[in-house]
Amino acid sequence: xxxxxxxxxxxxxxxxxxxxxxxxxxxxxxxxxxxxxxxxxxxxxxxxxxxxxxxxxxxxxxxxxxxxxxxxxxxxxxxxxxxxxxxxxxxxxxxxxxxxxxxxxxxxxxxxxxxxxxxxxxxxxxxxxxxxxxxxxxxxxxxxxxxxxxxxxxxxxxxxxxxxxxxxxxxxxxxxxxxxxxxxxxxxxxxxxxxxxxxxxxxxxxxxxxxxxxxxxxxxxxxxx
Amino acid sequence: xxxxxxxxxxxxxxxxxxxxxxxxxxxxxxxxxxxxxxxxxxxxxxxxxxxxxxxxxxxxxxxxxxxxxxxxxxxxxxxxxxxxxxxxxxxxxxxxxxxxxxxxxxxxxxxxxxxxxxxxxxxxxxxxxxxxxxxxxxxxxxxxxxxxxxxxxxxxxxxxxxxxxxxxxxxxxxxxxxxxxxxxxxxxxxxxxxxxxxxxxxxxxxxxxxxxxxxxxxxxxxxxxxxxxxxxxxxxxxxxxxxxxxxxxxxxxxxxxxxxxxxxxxxxxxxxxxxxxxxxxxxxxxxxxxxxxxxxxxxxxxxxxxxxxxxxxxxxxxxxxxxxxxxxxxxxxxxxxxxxxxxxxxxxxxxxxxxxxxxxxxxxxxxxxxxxxxxxxxxxxxxxxxxxxxxxxxxxxx
Numbered sequence: 156x157x158x159x160x161x162x163x164x165x166x167x168x169x170x171x172x173x174x175x176x177x178x179x180x181x182x183x184x185x186x187x188x189x190x191x192x193x194x195x196x197x198x199x200x201x202x203x204x205x206x207x208x209x210x211x212x213x214x215x216x217x218x219x220x221x222x223x224x225x226x227x228x229x230x231x232x233x234x235x236x237x238x239x240x241x242x243x244x245x246x247x248x249x250x251x252x253x254x255x256x257x258x259x260x261x262x263x264x265x266x267x268x269x270x271x272x273x274x275x276x277x278x279x280x281x282x283x284x285x286x287x288x289x290x291x292x293x294x295x296x297x298x299x300x301x302x303x304x305x306x307x308x309x310x311x312x313x314x315x316x317x318x319x320x321x322x323x324x325x326x327x328x329x330x331x332x333x334x335x336x337x338x339x340x341x342x343x344x345x346x347x348x349x350x351x352x353x354x355x356x357x358x359x360x361x362x363x364x365x366x367x368x369x370x371x372x373x374x375x376x377x378x379x380x
Numbered sequence: 381x382x383x384x385x386x387x388x389x390x391x392x393x394x395x396x397x398x399x400x401x402x403x404x405x406x407x408x409x410x411x412x413x414x415x416x417x418x419x420x421x422x423x424x425x426x427x428x429x430x431x432x433x434x435x436x437x438x439x440x441x442x443x444x445x446x447x448x449x450x451x452x453x454x455x456x457x458x459x460x461x462x463x464x465x466x467x468x469x470x471x472x473x474x475x476x477x478x479x480x481x482x483x484x485x486x487x488x489x490x491x492x493x494x495x496x497x498x499x500x501x502x503x504x505x506x507x508x509x510x511x512x513x514x515x516x517x518x519x520x521x522x523x524x525x526x527x528x529x530x531x532x533x534x535x536x537x538x539x540x541x542x543x544x545x546x547x548x549x550x551x552x553x554x555x556x557x558x559x560x561x562x563x564x565x566x567x568x569x570x571x572x573x574x575x576x577x578x579x580x581x582x583x584x585x586x587x588x589x590x591x592x593x594x595x596x597x598x599x600x601x602x603x604x605x606x607x608x609x610x611x612x613x614x615x616x617x618x619x620x621x622x623x624x625x626x627x628x629x630x631x632x633x634x635x636x637x638x639x640x641x642x643x644x645x646x647x648x649x650x651x652x653x654x655x656x657x658x659x660x661x662x663x664x665x666x667x668x669x670x671x672x673x674x675x676x677x678x679x680x681x682x683x684x685x686x687x688x689x690x691x692x693x694x695x696x697x698x699x700x701x702x703x704x705x706x707x708x709x710x711x712x713x714x715x716x717x718x719x720x721x722x723x724x725x726x727x728x729x730x731x732x733x734x735x736x737x738x739x740x741x742x743x744x745x746x747x748x749x750x751x752x753x754x755x756x757x758x759x760x761x762x763x764x765x766x767x768x769x770x771x772x773x774x775x776x777x778x
Contacts, residue, residue, distance in 0.1 A: 167587050257586035260593050339742075371606050
């Protein structure tokens with residue numbers, strides 16, 4: 156899958172590049188709207204990660220351009236501005252998703268995968284990892300071809316882990332992904348542990364391996380090796 | 381006042397005139413006596429000449445106001461009388477001449493009444509003129525006032541006034557236009573600064589966050605090192621929340637949330653109740669909702685959402701595990717109750733920025749709530765009784 160990152164902040168681009176490259180995507184970068192337009196005109200991208208505040212103009216112009224010339228491209232707006240006008244006009248113009256800075260790479264990854272599945276580029280909505288099979292259309296998970304009975308949150312949890320396998324996911328990021336940005340409402344984030352414990356038990360009951368590792372009390376990791 | 385003045389002045393003038401007349405008449409009488417006319421022929425109704433024994437007081441005219449009975453009218457009429465002692469030849473005479481003041485009285489009255497009519501006419505004319513003038517001449521001024529009243533600092537169009545021929549008004553409009561232009565520029569600069577600040581701060585924050593995220597993924601970090609990274613990560617999260625909160629406050633203060641629509645607050649409460657119930661369940665908080673009547677309000681949709689969620693979040697955040705939350709609404713009143721310990725700090729200013737009960741919270745949530753309430757004339761009250769914190773929103777129902 157090919158991704159074009161339109162972003163001028165070099166450090167951020169480097170991180171995105173490294174993280175997404177690691178995920179097996181082909182990454183290209185455009186630091187300005189003009190470069191972005193050229194690349195979009197010449198090449199075909201599956202997903203566009205678009206910063207709105209660019210040195211030579213607004214990312215919204217690039218968005219319009221993409222919608223006109225390459226409407227099949229999925230678009231995630233990435234911006235520091237959370238001015239509601241931008242958000243509304245961005246989504247009105249046909250962006251698939253919207254993320255405000257600062258964001259987490261694991262969350263961005265989950266959103267990219269989600270758009271990818273929705274747009275069904277590969278004609279395949281099933282994620283398979285070893286004995287685990289996740290059907291994202293029917294929201295069903297099976298291990299060794301046996302169905303798991305999961306709650307909605309447990310389903311989202313395992314999907315988030317499998318997408319971000321071998322990455323340390325902090326408790327905050329898990330809560331943010333599952334419940335929105337509410338982690339400040341809790342004195343302790345230990346309730347996550349209950350969800351992890353239940354999920355681990357259900358997976359092991361079906362003969363699955365124990366992939367979920369706790370990382371020094373700061374978060375969890377779906378470890379494959 | 382003027383009428384009284386005119387009355388007295390005319391009266392005085394006429395009096396003087398009558399006095400002169402009497403002096404004149406007296407001189408004629410004297411001449412007649414000198415010419416040797418008989419005294420009896422000089423005596424008549426208004427004139428009396430008698431011979432008197434010699435006296436010393438001579439040639440001093442004395443004027444007196446007197447009433448003389450009039451047989452025809454059967455009334456006393458006012459007269460002015462001149463009495464004088466004179467020596468003509470060897471004889472001494474006492475001469476009394478009177479003149480009726482009834483005509484002068486009538487004259488004064490006529491004048492007074494005429495003046496009165498003129499005055500009233502003038503006053504009426506002035507009122508009418510004033511009305512016409514204020515209606516026409518002040519029109520550009522009123523137009524200016526109206527435009528100023530309806531002006532919002534956030535509006536995209538600069539203020540423009542109607543052209544007027546009145547020099548003072550065109551001056552005024554010019555000055556206001558220049559002044560408003562300056563204010564508008566300052567406002568736009570401030571707005572730009574707010575947006576830029578948010579942008580410029582959040583981008584490096586995004587870099588820090590993604591770097592710490594990458595750092596956390598390294599396999600060779602020990603627990604001690606990882607905890608350092610986690611602390612940076614936590615602070616970044618907090619900083620970005622703080623930034624968002626402050627920007628929101630600034631935007632509300634700058635009235636950048638212009639568009640308004642009719643919001644069903646009860647419905648909004650119900651929707652958020654459903655969303656936050658899950659959060660409450662995680663903390664084992666029982667949450668009850670009781671909505672009566674309807675509460676519609678004209679306000680910005682985003683701000684109404686912020687208002688309700690901030691109050692709900694506040695309730696969930698400050699309720700201990702196993703506590704309870706009660707939400708209720710009736711005509712014009714919304715209540716948010718949650719169980720918890722009393723705030724012991726007497727100086728705790730609930731609705732001010734950075735007032736917090738624990739170091740974990742930012743202390744912005746309720747100040748944002750207060751700002752929104754102020755903006756839409758909603759009264760917000762807090763009280764604590766029987767182990768319950770109670771926030772009440774009172775809507776302006778007229």
